[in-house]
Structure formats: structure tokens, C-alpha cells
Amino acid sequence: MNSKRIGRRTVALQTPPSVLSFANIGGRMEGQGPLAKYFDELCDDSFFGEKTWEKAEATMQRRVLRRALEQAGLKPGDVDYVLAGDLLNQCIGSSFGLRELGIPFFGLYGACSTMGEALALASLLIDGGFAETVAAQASSHFCTAERQYRMPVPYGSQRSPTAQWTATAAGCTLLSAQGPGPYITHVTCGKIVDQGITDPNNMGAAMAPAAYDTLRAYFADTHTGPADYDAIFTGDLGELGHEIVMDLFRQDGVDMTRNYEDCGMLLYDRDRQDMHAGGSGCGCSAAVFNGYLLTGLKQGRWRRILFAPTGALLSPTSSFQGESIPGICHLVCVSTER
Template sequence: MTSKRLGKRTVAFASPPSVISFSNIGGKMESRGPLADYFDELDQDSFFGEKTWEKGESAMQKRVLNRALQKAGMAPSDLDYIFAGDLLNQCIGSSFGLREFGVPFLGLYGACSTMGESLAMAAMAIDGGFATLAAAMTSSHFCTAERQYRMPVPYGNQRTPTAQWTATASGCCILGAQGDGPYITHATCGKIVDLGISDVNNMGAAMAPAAHDTLLAFFQDTNTSPSDFDLVVTGDLGALGHEILCDLMAQDGVKMGKNYKDCGLMLYDLKQQDMHAGGSGCGCSASVLNGYLLRGMREKRWKRILFAPTGALLSPTSSFQGESIPGISHAICISNTK
């Protein structure tokens, strides 16, 4: 019964699920970044019309799912499952944002790797014969993340050079058993990797070893290398994590090359927008995938990409208790051909 396993850790889908529809939404900073043209919606109001930032984050998930459904001419009742999660305590961005849709809901927690985890789970549900249509989605919000992980925004917390900027954004991808692609052809799910980094202002360094572990497994299992892909894209390693990942892969004889990008380095103009090490948050990779990347694939700019968002599985409590930061990364291969 494990005919769909390839190598040690990779799943090769027998009937690769197709991207049916995708949508993204961003806030003020995202509207000033280089990918602004690739957003379905950009809202200058950080509350997204709600009274609190948390409710605003939920509103983003609601809007982005509604738009993805609308673009596909679908009703919520067409979906068999929604796979979603976010960074907020108890994932309230998802549970409150999605409660009105009446769709069976599978809550995930993968920190900033959630877009990858949700795609892997949705693709398994479809290829396994348990669903015809499923949505994979996540969100993050700068102001909800700042006050939960660091300090409330009005405090004016000073940021270190290695700090990243949590994207105020959400992305949703609807996968289906039938469709014209792009297709989810492979998924390599991540192990928890913890090399002992404990600086909460240097997430890139904490998460890079997880991306290294997962990407190495993917390349070995599929007998490929980065040059076989038009793009290899990590989620939010940022400037430092990008460099560390290249170094770690080089130690194993794998050259990441110039096609290796990071969503955290794509979403903002780091210097002009004073973004320090780059963007981060579940919404960073989710909005880049469900806009710039999938649109580029539909427009045949790229044939095959490897999307590997990374997450840091810490909490303020674990850090206060002296713990290091465990990382995780899930790699998803997306191709225009089955």
C-alpha cells in the first residue's frame, strides 16, 4: 500500500492533483513591494474593516477563500475539506475566518511552513480518493504577530538586523482531482530539526537546517538537483537563512544556484522598505505562491518549481523557558505537466 512512496521520504502522487484556483490578499507594506501587481487585493487598512487586528486576520482568510471560490465559479459546498492554520494562539485566524463556510475543516499548525503542509495534506486527500476538491490556506498579520511573539506595535520595539518582517497577507489554493494544472506532483514532509539556535530574532538561522534536511531528502528521493527546477523557493528564510541554506547544501555537494529564491526576499524591497533580513510569516510564502508563482506557472514562465516553506515551531513560552528553536520545512513540487 505504499506504492506512492519514492525513496525514503517523498510521496509521488499517482494522479497529481491540479491547482484549480488561487487567490491572495495583502496589506499596506505588501502594496509597496515589488510583487504588488501580483495580488488580487491590497488593503491599506490594517484592520481589514474589523475592530481588532486578530479579527482583521480572520477577515483576510475569509476574503481570500471567497475570492478563490469565486474565480473558480464554485460555492463553499463544492469543497470537501479546508486545510488551514496560522500563527495565532489556537489558530484563531483560521477558525474564526472560516467558521461560516460550513466546510469540513482540518486545522494545521506548521508555523510558517503551513502553506506547504496544507498543500501536502490536501493533495494526499485528493490523490488518496478522499476528496475531489480541497482548499489549502494560511495567513499572517504583522500586528497580531508582533504583539503575540514580541511587543505590541505601539511600543515601537527596535528590530535587530537579522529580524524579519511578518507579512500581513493570506493565500489560498484550491486543489482538485481534475484540472489543467499546474499539478502537485510530489511532496516531502519535514522532520523537526533543531540545531540549538535560540535567538528569536534570527529565525532564518533556526529554520535553514530544516529546509536543508527536507530539500536534501527530496533531491535524493527524486534523483534531481536544483538545476532541474526553474525555481526552488523557500518560504521565509530571509537574507541570512538563504545564505546558510546555500552553505549547508554546498557541504553536501548540492549547488543551489541562481534559481534558488526565497519568498521573504521577493515580497519586499528590503532596503527601500527597511525590511532588515526580509519578510516572514505564514502569509509571506502563501501570498507569493498564490499570486506571483502560480500566475507565472499558468503563464508558462516556469515549467516546474519546488516550493519549500519553512516554519519555526517555537512559542514565547518555550523561549522564556530557555529552549532553542525547532524548525520544519515541507517541500512541494509543482509542475505544468503531470
């Protein structure tokens, strides 16, 4: 096995890529939540000036990359690759959003784990010497996701208590071979894990075993445990999934209760905003990472964190056909020190 791999599944990056800049965008609900001040842009118009919600999501993808570029003082031509994805059928949020920028494009589908998948591959492309600057990004939109996965929003369907709220949000990280940090030091690629959960309104429970699998593999590979990190963030398991991850680790004698949070529980206010089990969508963990988390690392709130977004790899068709819900979780370790 190659020397860059430690243990079975984790890569320790030899020259950890640096965050060069980051940006996020949110909608009205995100602007009313506790992380509002960590957004670069909040837009009350769910159409973002466009005629359809799908075009709005594409606009978010384009704008969030432009903002990250501005903050780094770069032009689209300075970026070697953009790795992006979203929840829409055929990922039209990313492909239509990014088509005018002319940056070499690797399209990803990792459901709500996409921000982790993009950061992982972007880091490997840079550390491998194939790129100097790479953009990693993801988005979701409440109205496009409701129409596609459940019911069109104007129908006013009732949501079940375990349901999560798809964030209208996007986040972009520009990574570079050189920079002041924070740095991506480790990458663990997720496996598809399916424990037989069939309720598409309880995706936290479906994804929790994948988060447990990836985090456990990472801890084993690196010979570390939760106490070695200032904070650990999954996303977007919501309350129920967060609870299950802690339970699964408890059975192994590992205490996750002290510093483990979930992006889906951070984005909205449990009391003031009725989001049921919490936030979800590619944009939820993407916006939390490219706002609250990276700002916290920059400002010294944390020195080393794990970011492990989770995705539910279902479609309405797979659920109609009685399938259970496979989950996946990609992890990156982010540190202020190389």
C-alpha cells in the same frame, strides 16, 4: 513500503491534483513591494474594516477563500475540506475566519510552513480518492504577530538587524482531482530539526537546517538536483537563512546559487522598504505562492518549481524557558505537466 512512496520520505502522486484557482490578499507594505501586481486584493487598512487585528486576520482568511471560490466558480458547499492554519494562539485566524462557511475543516499548525503542510495534505487527500476539491490556505498579520511574539506595535520597540517582518497577507489554493494545472506532482513531509539556535530574532538561521533537510531528502528520493528545476523557493528564511541553505548544500557539492530564491526576500524591496532580513509569517510564503509563483507557472515563466516553506516551531514561552528553536519545512513540487 507502499508503491506511492519513492525513497524514504517523498510521495509521487499518481494522479497529480490540479490547481483549480488561487487567490491572495496583502496589506499596505505588501502593496508597496515588488510583487504588488500579483495580489488579488491589497488593503491599506490594517484592520480590514474590523475592530481588532485578530478579527482582521480572520477576515483575510475568509475573504481569500471566497476569492479563490469565485475564480473557480464554486460555492463553499462544493469544497470537501479546507486545511488552514495561522500563527495566532489556538489558530484563531483560521477557525474564526472560516466558521461561517460550513466546510469540513482540518486545522493545522506548521508555523510559517503551514501553506506547504496544507498543500501536501490536500494533495494526498485528493490523490487518495477521499476528496474532489480541497482548499489549502494560511495567513499572518504583522500586528497580531508582533503583539503575540514580541511587543505590541504601539510600543515602538526597535527590531534587530536579523529580525524579519511578518507579512500581513493570506493565500489560498483550491486543488482539484481534475483541472488544467499546474499540478502538485510530489510531496515531502518535513521533520522537526533543531540545531540549537536560541535567538528568536534570528529565525532564518533556526529554520535553514530544516529546509536543507527536506530539500536534501527530496533530491535523494527523486534522484534529481537543483538543475532539474526552473526555480526553487523556500520561505521564509530571509537573507541569512537563504545564505545558510546555500552553504549547507555547497558542503555537499550541490550548487544552489543559480535558481534558488526565498519567499521572504521576494515580497519586499530590500532598498526602499526596511524589512531587515526579509519577510516572514505564514502569509508571506502563502501570498507569494498564490500570486507570483502560480501566476509564473500559468504564464510560462517556469515549468517546474519546488515550493518549500519553512516554519519555526517556537512560542514566546519556549524562548522564555531557554529552549532553542525547532524548525520544519514541508515541500511540494509543482509542474505545468502531469
